[in-house]
Amino acid sequence: MNSVSHYCVNCGSALEPRVVEGRDLEACPSCSFILWHDPKVVTMVVVEDERGDVVVGRRSIEPGYGLWCLPGGYVNDDEHPADSATRECREEIGADVEVTGLLGVYHIRKRDAPSMVGIGYRARLRPGEVPIAGSEMLEVAAFPGSEVPELVFTSHRQAMRDWLAIWEQSRVETT
Numbered sequence: 488m489n490s491v492s493h494y495c496v497n498c499g500s501a502l503e504p505r506v507v508e509g510r511d512l513e514a515c516p517s518c519s520f521i522l523w524h525d526p527k528v529v530t531m532v533v534v535e536d537e538r539g540d541v542v543v544g545r546r547s548i549e550p551g552y553g554l555w556c557l558p559g560g561y562v563n564d565d566e567h568p569a570d571s572a573t574r575e576c577r578e579e580i581g582a583d584v585e586v587t588g589l590l591g592v593y594h595i596r597k598r599d600a601p602s603m604v605g606i607g608y609r610a611r612l613r614p615g616e617v618p619i620a621g622s623e624m625l626e627v628a629a630f631p632g633s634e635v636p637e638l639v640f641t642s643h644r645q646a647m648r649d650w651l652a653i654w655e656q657s658r659v660e661t662t
């Protein structure tokens with residue numbers, strides 16, 4: 488897969504190629520360590536304000552500088568993904584949110600990095616919260632769901648589509 492030498496995180500031995508459960512991996516000849524290629528876990532959150540508009544931000548960092556995205560980010564090892572989602576909202580759109588549901592789970596393929604498992608949540612601003620841009624955003628704004636600008640990441644567009652499907656369904660049910 489690559490030509491860089493890897494070493495055991497437990498004992499420091501040079502890893503050797505080994506087929507494990509039918510996969511070409513690297514493993515330690517001295518202890519039980521196997522270098523699994525695990526996906527990273529990320530969240531993305533469709534946050535509704537008190538009018539039902541969707542809060543999005545314009546990125547101040549790469550990738551996607553200047554483009555619109557949902558709040559979200561990497562899940563830490565000791566966090567429930569829903570707690571990670573609310574933490575990312577606090578950091579990126581400066582607001583406390585309440586997670587109200589799961590939108591979907593998305594697989595994000597990467598060519599030169601571990602793939603990602605994206606967990607899309609639906610959330611709403613807690614009463615009185617006013618979004619402000621965190622350090623990773625140039626600005627934040629709220630748009631009616633059908634008018635949200637094109638989002639930079641495929642998984643964010645998928646989560647937005649899944650949110651729109653729920654939103655359109657709820658409109659049908661109330662008319």
Ligand SMILES: [Zn+2]
Pocket residue numbers: 495496497498499500515516517518519520
């Ligand atoms: Zn080892």
